[in-house]
Amino acid sequence: MEIKEFLDQDQKKDLLRLLTAGSVDDGKSTLIGRLLFDSKKLYEDQLSALERDSIREGHAGEEIDYALLLDGLKAEREQGITIDVAYRYFSTAKRKFIIADTPGHEQYTRNMVTGASTANLAIILIDARKGVITQTKRHTFLVSLLGIKHVALAVNKMDLMEYSEEVYNKICDDYKEFITPLGIPDVRFFPMSALKGENVVDLSDKMPWYHGKSILEYLETIHITSDRNFEDFRFPVQYVVRPGNDYRAFAGKISSGIVKQGQEMMVLPSGLTSRIKEIVTYDGSPSQAFPPQSVSLTLENEIDVSRGDMLVHPKNLPSISRHFEAMLVWMDEKPMDLNTQFLIKHTTNNTKARIDSINHMVNINTLENFDARTFQLNEIGNVTLTTAKPLFFDAYKKNRQTGAFILIDPRTHHTVAVGMIIDKISARQTHRITEVELQKVAQGELLIHPAQKEKRFNQKAHTLWITGLHGSGKNELAYTLYRELFQQGATPILLDGKSVRAGLSRELDYSPSDRAEHLRRVAHMCRLLNDQGMLVICSFVSPDNAVREQIAQIIGPDKFHLIYLEATINFCKSNDQYEIYEKADRGEIQHIPGIDMQYDIPQNTQLTLNALEKSHQAETVFQYLEKNNIYPAS
């Protein structure tokens, strides 16, 4: 072949990124070494360097140790195992390949997840002598979690099982049974001996019963272009190019979908629309562009667009929300601290995120769910997150680009976790306050004994928590109690929604998860004030049973007194000072308990008061305080 012809053909090849996973002794490195070697891309001096290394450190006796080709770092080589992801490159007449070589060792889920994140295809190795083992299952689960659509199960070391069809079939059957629920669309099986080169590049004559392709032929021919999402146009703006004048081009990489000149576009989050004026590239202005191209787009109208915004088709929008559910993989040595406000990077957006709840964890060996209060290194679980500003996303299953994110620790700046979005959280879904480890809610310094404070203030440092619908008269009752207590000589403190939301919780809205965060802050404030000897009166709708229980845990159940103002919704509407119900009826506001959100009627209250009997309410509370020696304390 003439060199020009070779080059012209070579540049037309496409690129396949694959991942190899297997246990330490499955022969994974041998397979890769052979793919590289047999595709004649191993340079001579890399081979001679290898022979030198093998004598000193090799583990495979006299033969060339292909594994040493792949181990990069000296420290790792001394341990005899690869402990990170190594990328290798090779090319055949039909295609170019990037192999992410990841170790199968128990503790390195982190690396495998990393390698899988960019791969189109995974080769999972099985030792024919051992069959489907725990690690096989683990690797397969991770591959499905990261959304790889093609899996090749390579049943290796067939030479040690006398190339038995029976052995091979048994392994394939076991694997199929396990893999079905994972929903990986394309799974193929290969009987193989990497060491002897059987069915790696050429078909083996040792296994005439096998009628499929060799593994390399499969890699060369599998169709991957259609794996890309060409349906949903998503263009996260990376950078605004301003060469001068008023010209502005919005630079980015197309995450998914097709964009055409003249097409109508919507900018998120502003919702403003315009049309594509030009698709700009250094090499001219194509009439259309598609993933994964990096282009710049200009719009016909002057609209304010900046990094982090997303261009989409107005008739095909992603989810726009601050709340979503995701699978999270913990990547850091330090366990998760649920109180951290993480930094989140999603497409080209950076903002803050908190974990609202850990819904369940997955045991990657058995695929069973279990409960946990935190994440350790390499653990995987389902969480609910809230971000400080809305993100534009799709489910990871549908869109690998707009469904993925990383969490960064705000202090160490480590990438501590990676996540795959499952879905947005329905607004009605109940949220809980982030699980707190109770020992972490530490007591303040004990400078003055509580008994002394009680004596000085003549009151027990407890919290009276009034719950009820909007308009049930909570605030009126709270104000009356506050005034009366003060006049009688007590030292009360009043907290209500309006005052706390004005400052301390000003960035939070009325969604269930933000309500929970808001009340978490109030609960901790109550605890601090109680510690200082103060008697706290709280007036909050606090519609959620689970959240109220957690508030009691934070404050301390013995100091928490729940008072329920019972009222019908009609009464509340007639007593609606802020026109909240009118606005809700007109659809102007959302998340109103009793309207479009559940209000859990409290079961175990200390007091239940009737909203209609306004004149008796304060009196009943005072009787309760006296009876329980809360005020007066003596």
Added chain:
Amino acid sequence: MNIPSYHINNLRELEAESIHIIREVAAEFENPVMLYSIGKDSSVMVRLAEKAFFPGKVPFPLMHIDSKWKFREMTAFRDKYAKEMGWNLIVHYNKKAFEEGVGPYTHGSKVHTDVMKTQALLEGLNKYKFDAAFGGARRDEEKSRAKERIYSFRDKFHQWDPKNQRPELWDIYNAKVQKGESIRVFPISNWTELDIWQYIRLENIPIVPLYYAKMRPVVNVDGNFILVDDDRMPKEMAAKAEMRMIRFRTLGCYPLTGAIESEADTIEKIVEEMMTVTKSERTTRVIDFDQEASMEQKKREGYF
């Protein structure tokens, strides 16, 4: 289904990936710089940067760390293109060491490389307080680079700790650094040597003529052909010079970079030679033989 028209070939896919990386860095760092070595990989990287911000200008400077022992043709090439293309080019060198006369012939390759390359680089990065520096390293060049991240984290002393690198998934890069820390960014990590040549051919990217074979005066030093580039070569050495048809596969300091005998005077011939002659490219750089895993050692010290 009109999927075939949305097919992307390997070079365009790599190009899109690199442009994405370059734009991310420009958007997220306060003060990035592109390290320009004048080599073919640098030339490709610069073209990718020009593409990333077209029709705007590249929003960060290029910096060349001049060891003062580069081939003369490299320096001439650098100055010509910087001027023609309107690059904002910073040339930095270790002034103190240069005035003390540090060089490979007098101080040996290890000291020279450490002082005039590694130290000079760190000095340059500190002087301008760059928080991100692009480099043209590729993962297929050398074993320890196969595991390198695209965003490679460096501490306050510019040191690389293989055990303390951040997980890197999808194309989401963590750009958070504390004051004084930095990131080395390798936007062409996934390109192979063949990809580079293909791209230079396809895009008609100018490269230093030393890559092409020509009759040149060289001295055979332990099997490496060293070019007689200026009169700083010791006289007894230069006396052994002979004319040979040679070219360079990599470019660096002329006393430390061996040429190969070659007839390849076009890109096509270079690729043909590359595909048939089996010597991986870094073997012609003399310094790599100093010690095993030497590249890894240099990286820990702050060199790429």
